[in-house]
Structure formats: structure tokens, C-alpha cells
Amino acid sequence: MTTTVLEGLSASARGVVHRGAKSCDCAGATVLADRHDGTVVRHGDIVAKAHAPDADRSELAVRTAVAAHPALAGILLPPLAIPGAELHGRAVSFWPHGTPVDPEAPDEAPWEQAATLLARLHRTPTAQLPGPVPQMRGPVKAALAVARMRKAGPHPAAAPVEGAWSTLPAWARAEAPMPHATTLCHGDLHLGQLVRHPTPGGAWLLIDVDDLGLGAPAWDLARPAAWYAAGLLDPDAWTRFLGAYRAAGGPAVPADGDPWPALDTAAQALTVQTAALAIAKSRAESRELDDVELAVVHACDRIAALPPQLAPGAPK
Known part of the structure; x- marks a missing residue:
């Protein structure tokens, strides 16, 4: 800038x-x-x-x-x-201005509050909102991340990322309309998108509307799901996040049972997005990938190696 x-x-x-x-x-x-x-x-x-x-x-x-x-x-x-x-x-x-999440206090991260806010967002009736409400930009951001990686030039870690990207259905690559895109979604959910309301003892609120729009609500759970699947998010934090979302009536996953059939495609797309950005940034900064970035690249390798019948979007 x-x-x-x-x-x-x-x-x-x-x-x-x-x-x-x-x-x-x-x-x-x-x-x-x-x-x-x-x-x-x-x-x-x-x-x-x-x-x-x-x-x-x-x-x-x-x-x-x-x-x-x-x-x-x-x-x-x-x-x-x-x-x-x-x-x-x-x-x-x-x-x-609101008070952001403290990155130095991971044990105090408001996972339950984030999940509850998402569930409330996803349950918002859209007919009464100003419009027309645009499409949520999550898949577009994933595609832009891959394009940024490619523009950065060759990298030895790019192959598994490209392999995982190729397994995703067209809508997750922003090449086709997102199915069932009728829910109000944030589009770029992570803990940096929460602040405490600027009043003493204020509640947590979501910020950053640049990617807000109608879409599949699973996308908003995809980043923590991807982190959990890659071993980067503590299982207890993931369990608390998912449980709070379900308790608040969030529609992205079933009220009980296995959530992964609903989350797999979006979580894998966010894994690719994260890995692609890591590669692009590492090239721009002339450095090696760090351990966290390598974990996401390895997760892409596992995605690319999935049998066709288990790939995202494959008939179950």
C-alpha cells in the first residue's frame, strides 16, 4: 500500500x-x-x-x-x-472500533461465541434484507488464492495443492453457481473476524462484510474444520465450536451424527486456499514454508490422494 x-x-x-x-x-x-x-x-x-x-x-x-x-x-x-x-x-x-480476539491467549478464544453468531447469521430471514443480496464470495477467494500461487511462479509444494484443487467440484472452484445458495453467510470466517462491541463488557460481534452474501452455510464452518482435519486446531476447541453451532440451531450440519458429509467439500477448498496463499507468501518473502504451512500442504496431498468415490462432490 x-x-x-x-x-x-x-x-x-x-x-x-x-x-x-x-x-x-x-x-x-x-x-x-x-x-x-x-x-x-x-x-x-x-x-x-x-x-x-x-x-x-x-x-x-x-x-x-x-x-x-x-x-x-x-x-x-x-x-x-x-x-x-x-x-x-x-x-x-x-x-x-471493537476489541479483537487476543492472539496471545488461545485458551480464551471465543469459539463458542463465534459458532453461535454464525448460527444466528445463518438463520436470518433474507426476504426482509436490503437487496438484492449478492452471492457469498468464499469460492471466489479460494480461486483467487490459487491464481495468486500460480502467478508467484513454480514451487515444489504447488503440486499437491493443484492436485487437491482439481478434485473439487466446479462450484467450489467458482466455476459454477453454488448449489442451495439461499443462506446468509459471512464468507470469510476466522477468529480475526470477531470483536467485542465497543461498550464495557460488550458482546462479541462479527466484522468484515466484504464477502458477505447468499451461499452454502458449510463454507463458514470450513476454516476451523480444515484446521482441525490438518491437526492445527485442538480437538476440544473443534468440539466446542461444532457443539455450540448445533445448540444454536445452525443449519450447515445435521443436529447430530456425522457432520463431515456436509463439511468435506468446503473444508477441502479452504485447505487448498490456505496452502496456496502460504506458497505465494513464502515466494514473495523468499523463505521456506514453516511447519504450519507445511501441515496444510500435506493435508492437500491427502486430499489429492483420496479415491474418486471419496472425492468432494462424488456420489455417496
Whole structure:
């Protein structure tokens, strides 16, 4: 991200915090994220986000309006009632700042709360929402990750990732419409997408609506499922997450019994996505894959080696 964009975004956040004020004695803006798909800065209790350059403006407007709708109160962090802006051709939105999950306290990770929020999101009636609600972008992000890996150039770990990718059905590769795409989904669920509401003792809320839309709810459970399958998520955490989702009436999996027939395809797609991004980043940083990244690549190797009758989308 160029300094010009960061400075402009910081000035936008400052302008919202100090509307009408001629001077500001508080600390400057803090960069919370600076990636190719979005830049986020905080100034005081305001967060300003510059969305991806290629973000569809009309779809983003609907997604933001959905987050502000009363039906999503207590589920999604609502945007501030401030007209959207533009910065160097990128849409900018404004949000209240919330306290994120502490990455240094994994035992305190709010897996149950995340699962309950997902179940409530998935049970939201969509007919009353602003629309038309776009499609959830999960499969698109997986396809973009694979494209990014390929653009980065040859890598010895790419073969199992490509092999696993080739086993996925067309909809999971964003090459065909997602089946049964009638549920409101987050599209990019991980613990970094939760913050505590900016009030003392506030509840956890979901953030980041860039991939929000109608889709198959299993996709929102896919990342923790993939981590568990790859040995990266403690079995107790996975059990608590899945149990809380079921207890809250989440529709992505049966209320009891084996959840994996419903989760396999999405979890394998997220495994490929994670491995592809790891390879692309390692090449960009001229470094070897670390142990966690290698675990995900090895999981892709296992996916690619599945017998055809067990591959995602195969008749059961």
C-alpha cells in the first residue's frame, strides 16, 4: 500500500473523529491491516477501511446496508451512519472500533461465541434484507488464492495443492453457481473476524462484510474444520465450536451424527486456499514454508490422494 493511500485513509478517519474541530492533540492513526484486498486504520474510536480496488460498489453497498439492518443487530458490527467516501478509486467505509480476539491467549478464544453468531447469521430471514443480496464470495477467494500461487511462479509444494484443487467440484472452484445458495453467510470466517462491541463488557460481534452474501452455510464452518482435519486446531476447541453451532440451531450440519458429509467439500477448498496463499507468501518473502504451512500442504496431498468415490462432490 502506498504512503499516499495510508495518509489519505488516516486523514479520513481523523476527519470523522474530529468533525468540526480545528485541531487534534490525540495520537495519530494506527494501521490495523494493510493488504492487497483491504487497508484498515484506526483513529480514536473510529475505524476506516479502504476496500479492495476491484470491489463491486453496488454489492458492497448492499453488504454494508445488511450489516446496518435491525435483523443483524447483535450479530454483525453495524457501520457508522456516515456516507461512504472514495480514496484513490477505492471505496471507504467507517466503523466503530471493537476489541479483537487476543492472539496471545488461545485458551480464551471465543469459539463458542463465534459458532453461535454464525448460527444466528445463518438463520436470518433474507426476504426482509436490503437487496438484492449478492452471492457469498468464499469460492471466489479460494480461486483467487490459487491464481495468486500460480502467478508467484513454480514451487515444489504447488503440486499437491493443484492436485487437491482439481478434485473439487466446479462450484467450489467458482466455476459454477453454488448449489442451495439461499443462506446468509459471512464468507470469510476466522477468529480475526470477531470483536467485542465497543461498550464495557460488550458482546462479541462479527466484522468484515466484504464477502458477505447468499451461499452454502458449510463454507463458514470450513476454516476451523480444515484446521482441525490438518491437526492445527485442538480437538476440544473443534468440539466446542461444532457443539455450540448445533445448540444454536445452525443449519450447515445435521443436529447430530456425522457432520463431515456436509463439511468435506468446503473444508477441502479452504485447505487448498490456505496452502496456496502460504506458497505465494513464502515466494514473495523468499523463505521456506514453516511447519504450519507445511501441515496444510500435506493435508492437500491427502486430499489429492483420496479415491474418486471419496472425492468432494462424488456420489455417496
